[in-house]
Each structure stands twice: as structure tokens, then as C-alpha cells.
Amino acid sequence: MDQISSLMRNGVNTDEPVLLYSGDHQVYWVGSEEASPFRCNAYLIVDGDVRVLFDPGSTMHHFPQVKKRVASIIPPESVTHIVLHHQDPDVSDSLPEWVKINPEVTLVATPRARVLLPYFGFPHDVKWLDASPNDNTVLELPSGSVLGFITAPFLHFPEALTTFDEASGFLLTGDIFAAIDPAWKLLVSDWETHWRSVVPFHVFYMASNRALAGYIDKVAPFPIKAILPQHGSVIPEQHVRKALEALRELPCGVDLLYPASNLESAISALLK
Template sequence: MSLSDPKILFENDEHKFIMLGMETGDEHGIYTNQYLILHKDEGVLLDPGGVHVFPKVLANVSEFINPDKITGIFYSHQDPDVSSGIALWSNVTNAKIYASNLWERFLPHFGVFDEKKFIALSDKGGNIPFKDGLKLEIVPAHFMHSVGNFNIYDPISKIFFSGDVGVGVVPPSERSIFVESFESYKKYIEGFHVRYMTSNKACKKYVDLLNKYDINILAPQHGSLYKDNDVKKFLNWLSGIKCGVDIIDKIYGM
């Protein structure tokens, strides 16, 4: 696998929200999107990915900022495609690591032993601060695939990083940065969400929460990004699906 070139999703004089690349390769991989938020002379990484993409992600980060200026690394949940590179990032940055307190005891299994770097998030979330007072909001997304799950809202770019919510399993020949037609894209999201989201109740709770935010782009950790009206289309679709325990008899083959 390799990583495509970075794309700046938002930019002004002091602030950037950057998609660090999309993984490319054959049909069998789990393709991930990594993101970097820059504010003045500081950077925050969002789900920077597994060990196998670390060299390319680091190279892409270095195009924008020296890694020692990365002050925060956010992990939405515990899956290895999200977090197995955590020890490598811990070694090349002095960043605080933000993740659910449910996953704190798993860090030694990823090779992270410096507990002083870890910010254990309670279920209600929190924020990631920059020196000038700007805060990225850490938004609960529990049981939306993971029992201890969080998303990030950037109030300047109005980009909402949704982790594994909104994921599309898209063949290489049809990958694009943005969803071009939600109706056509639904076939790439339905199977994942029906199986990996816990229940319709969890989905509705999540959608009710997100409807309080002004979102220009919904940026998941896999697949294409949703912008403008497609954000609402996706959230409306998500609030109506039956998934997880709603279809448990079907999952068990009964």
C-alpha cells in the first residue's frame, strides 16, 4: 500500500485542516484516512494510523510542520488500523495522547509506557487546547462501532472528524476524496454500518448530537468525505437504519 498526496480541506491565515492522504493499493487492504489540524505553530493529529503507513504519514506531516511541534494526537478508538502506530508517534513527538479511559490499560500492548503523555477521556468527552485558547471539541460517539469512541469538531473549519462513522468500503477504481452522489454511495456504506454500529438507538443518539453542530464537511477514517448537503443526507440515513442488536437474529442465522 501507499499513500496519496495530502489535500488541504480548509485554510486561512492561521489555521489549516489537512487530509494527509488516502491509502491506495489492492482490494484486500483496510484503507485509512489520516488528518492533521494546524493552528499557528502547533499541530494535532487525528487517527494517524497503523505501523505500515507511519513512514509516509510522517513524511506528509513534515511537509507542513516539524513533528516536534505536534502537541496532540487524538485516537477515536482502539482498533489497530487507527492506533497501532502509537508507539512510533510517541517517539517522534512530545504530544499528549488523547483517547478513551477505557483503552488506557491497553497502551503497554502497543509499546507505550509513559503514562504522563496520556490524557484519559471520560465518557462525556473534553477538548484539545491550543496555546492561544482555541479548543477542538471531543464529541462522544459511544457504541458507534466502539464502546469507548470519540469524534472531533473543529469550530474554525467546521469540519467534523467522525472516525468510523460514515465509512465507505470503496473499490480502488472508484475512490474519490468527496462523495459525488449520496444515492450512489449508499451501497458502499450500508454493509459496514448495519453490522458494525450497535443499534438504531445508538445511531439516533449520535445523529441528535451532531445536528447541534454547524458542519461543512464530515470526514470519516475510511472512504470518501461528505460535504454540504450530503452531510445531512448521510445523517438522515443513519438515523433510520436497523443495525447491530436490532438484527441479531439475522446475524446468528436464526
């Protein structure tokens, strides 16, 4: 039985890091306990001496908890890479603390996020790995697999990033597939109920259905075993295809905020 199925069966203790994938390549949830339903998930991948932290969060609200959870798995100074799926403060504000812990760490971000990230307050001469908008950037891991970096334009940052972890089949999506749910659980059990907490976030944060559908078409061919968003809950394999199809059809952002005029609607109705 895979790790997520066994967590679904036996329960999850989010007072500790949660192992989501095990073996010589491990994936952990290292997120925080938060009173706000706008809670943030950080993740850690340990693959030999490559240790990759994703979206570590803000200094005041997340850093002490995320650092403590990382420290219970590996020495925090052994984090070799930090992936910033975009540069919002709930994702990236704690970067100066992490760079202090390991000044040799490599930051992975898209070029447009890289322009903005140093404003959180760390030296420009840190190490960077630019995740190309051409979606051909990978990080090779000691186990022989790769992390593939896939951009998600205008979802919601103009050059937002996501990551496909080949070994686990996990798609780490940043704000895409985020959910705001006061009754938060780490793992989605009922998709139809969970979808109701996914829709409002996407309607107001994501640019348009064209952007969502374009991204879903890019990632749908991947053998996705789970979706790991930065807010909300991990979507296990049995719900992945439903989740992709649902998001592909969702109108959002400018589709709704700049509706067609009555005249445009009338003309398109006449021309049907």
C-alpha cells in the same frame, strides 16, 4: 469559495497532503495510498504551535506515508497532540513510532481506549488528555477556537470518540460514516451512490440503530460543514444533512443479528 468546494471543482491530488480548510487554522488529509478498499484516512490540524494528528494508522501499512505527508507540512516532531478515536490497529498501531518522534506528545483518547492503547508498545508515562464520556472535554487552540470531543458509545467501540473542529465546522467521526468503496475518491460527489458503500460497513460494525440515532441526535445541532471519517470519503456540506438523516434511520448490528422471534413479532403485530 471554500476549500472543499474548490477541490470539488478543480480535482484532488491524493499523492500529496490535501488541504481541506485554510487560513490561520488549517485542516489536511494526510492519509495513505492503499490497494485495499479498506483504506484509512489520517488528518492533521495545524493551528499556530498546536498541531493535532488524528488516527495515524498502522506501522507497516500507513506510518511511512503518513509521516512523509506530515513532514511536507510541519516537522513531525512538532506534532503536539494525537487523537485516537478508538484503539483498533488500523487507527493506533503506529503510536509507538509517533511517541518516539516526540516523547512529549499528548495522546487524546477516552478512558476505556486509554487502558488498551499502551499495549501497542509505548511507555505508560506518556502525556494523556482524557476525553470525558460526559462530552465536556475541549482542546483550546491558539486561534481562539476549540476542538470538542464527543463520545459515540458502541459505534463501534464501547467508548468510541469523535471530534468537532469548531473553526472549520468539520466533524471527524472515526469509523462512523466510514465507507468501503473500491472506486475510492476523497470527496463524495453523489450521495445516493456513496450511501451504498456506507451501509454494509455500518450494518456489521455498529452496535444498533439506538446507538446511531443517539449519536446523530447529539451532533445534529452542531453547524457541521463536512464529515471526515477514518475510512471512505469526506462528506461535503451539501450532503451532510442527508447523511445524518440516513444514518439516523439505519438498522444495524444487533437490530439485525439478533432478530425478534416469530412469537415476539406475532404478539407485536396483534397489539398494533
